[in-house]
Amino acid sequence: MGEFRCVDRSLLNDWHVVAERSALMSNSAFTTRLMGHDLQVTLDGRYNLRVVELDTGEEVCSDSRYGFIWACLGRPERDIIYLPETNEADRHLLSGGSIAVRVSGLRAVENFLDMGHFPFVHTGWLGDEPHTEVLPYNVTITAADEVLATDCKFLQPFASPTARAAMLVDYIYKVFRPYTVALYKSNPLDPDRKDLIVLFIQPVDEENCIVYSYLCYLKQGLEAAAARSFMQLIFAQDKPILENQRPRRLPLDPRAETPIRADAVSVHYRRWLRDRSVTYGAIAYPV
């Protein structure tokens, strides 16, 4: 199943991260796969970026932004996502690493949107038993066609690299595009501002993805290395759970799995994918 190529026009004509720029060696080719297409990425000097599809030898659209290399297999219909926080000088802007996960990228997005697993998967960090309750929150679809969850709250023992004590953390989740999701999380030192973490997910094929995290943490009291290692600690706890999900693709049939109230955001996400006819990485369910 995994080798099937993508037929979703909106995904083919969108930008996807295919490499971390700092991980590329100058003048040497790097091979990766995007939605079943094998790509060769070469960065010659500082500016000469080329992404070539190996089967056809044809060059595909490419760009470099936020420290990542982006590719579009078709004709770009919109620009790479814009993140205004990247203009704020007092933020770290860094990659949290790229981690390959043997599951559909859509499952990885859904896991990122989920608070219920904190006490069980991120025990002692993002949650702790017996404090397991997921309080009601709001979900809307924005005018810009994003899934937005607000008023999310969870009691966290070690919410971030700068947290010193347990705190009730406020979250806002936003799904920008099918494979791009972000969370805005209360900063322990500056309660009026939020740290931002964005996941750019590369759909390698329908059942494999590479998760690139982009960290826009406030610099105050935080070393870049600490932010990176916190992200990797947390994601390493998610990876084995994600890789044990069956089926690996995200089912869009509302009766395939059992949602509860705490899953309101994932219910909206699945419906949003279905209504926009996103099928790549999903088990489609006709409307």
Next chain:
Amino acid sequence: MLEDVRTRWHPIAATDDLPLRHVFHGQLLGREFAVWRADDGYVNVWENRCLHRGVRLSIGINDGRELKCQYHGWRYSNRTAGCTYIPAHPADAPARTITNRSFQAVERYGLVWSSEDPRGDLPVVEGIGEDDLLVLRAIPVNASAELVAQRLQSYRFQPNSEIAGTGTNIELVAATEAAVALRSCQGRAETLGVFFVQPVDSGRSVIRGVLSGRPNDAQLTAVLRYHNEALSKLREDLEREAAALPVPVPIEPIFERVSEELASLPELDSRGRKAAIRVQVARKWQTADGIMAFELRPIRGLLPTFQPGAHIDVHLPNGLVRQYSLTNGPGETDRFTIGVKLDPASRGGSQCLHDSVREGDVLAISEPRNNFPLRRDALKTIFVAGGIGVTPLLAMAQTLNNQSLAYELHYFAQNEQQLAFSECRQALGNAVMPHLGLSPSDTVNELRRLLSPYLPDTQLYICGPNPMLESTRSLAAEAGWPEAAVHFEYFKNTNVIDDSSSFEVALARSCLTIKVGAGQSILEAMRDAGVDLPSSCEQGACGTCLATVIEGEPDHQDVYLSPSERASGTKIMTCVSRSKSARLVIDA
């Protein structure tokens, strides 16, 4: 062909693969199983997927009574595979219908057998004694079961007692598509070897060999090693042969969709109180002065899943229906245990159970309903029991005990002889604290001491006679307990029901407007109009017939709702409560 294979029994594990508290990952015809043994010995074979998000249950935690999913901590009960707790919503009782798919399991010949859709019985093997056999190490092979079974026919081995020798005679006793039986004879030494082939997937199999006779300790290792080497050699040959063949397409398991019930309210097809389950009184014993305990076992099949705090309706031979709380701990799903106190003013319920019902009798009971759910997100939980009110609290205490969560069970009674379920209490140890022979005023003082000061993250559960319950609730309020942390269950509603009003009820979902006259309950009027709601005690105590009020002012006469629930005006117990406004709109 595949359909045939699906209806057959196959070995999926060795009995030794299920040590204490382990979960084994099994597979048959592309379908994965989570296989686990509960502490009571029962072997569970379940679809290897949590119904919530599809995470494999084989990476879950077997706590001896329940299986806990690693992802969100959902708990599934031994035997029934029903979900008993969803930590994200600690105040709710999960819908009974959240039940994982389970498969039959039989242990025989040192192996665990299962099937997707078994027809007929397990294969019987002549010459292998259940108590005198040796299970060989399972050998996985990347080849189809068909090919493996074929090649196994030419497997050669020495009898156990001549394991170092050569030149044995091999007789092919039997061969099917799924198993080969071979007899090895040398002189008087003779060993029967039966080799079952487990079809893991279209191109993968496991050879599970069983030998007649367990070698003595001196020979055991030699025999095991001998077969391990010989079967591993066979495996290499088989894989070489299979590699030259076209690769078969893996079998895609079909996952059942979850029931529509979970997405919408169930349609009720018959009316009134249901008693769908037949149970037999397996044991009846006096557990305390004036209290009889009954152990109820299913006539056939499994009992439904229950949660701590749940009760059942018992339909008595004399036509009465009574509610009793289940005292069972988590995973204790082979029986329901209830305690019945003889009420001197009995209208025939407790009297009948005490005097007429005997061991061996068959009773009709309802499905368990839980209107007294237990939160498990508190740092500490305090249970206050008066007399027979201990029954639901025992079930709750065992649940917290099993999860190593802190609790105290304060049990008020006149004397030692009135304390029920001593075995269960002993197992809970020092967390159970009896308070004996206290006068009403001493009881109040003791309760005041226990409930103050109120500490955050503490929950209180009370069950007992009405006066005690009332005073515990007001003492808790005095001590600063928030109403949401105080949970209670009344035995019965002693309020005098005023049913003299008449009013109109609009049923929003059914698009019906009905008249409720004096002397008639909303529930009765609804049933007359063909709209049913589940009900149980029908006196405003148990919480089963709860409905949501959309418009109008309810006239509450129950003892189930809390003051704030009453004040909100959004809930009504349809069996006793009525309407102050001329019209009430409810969501039914």
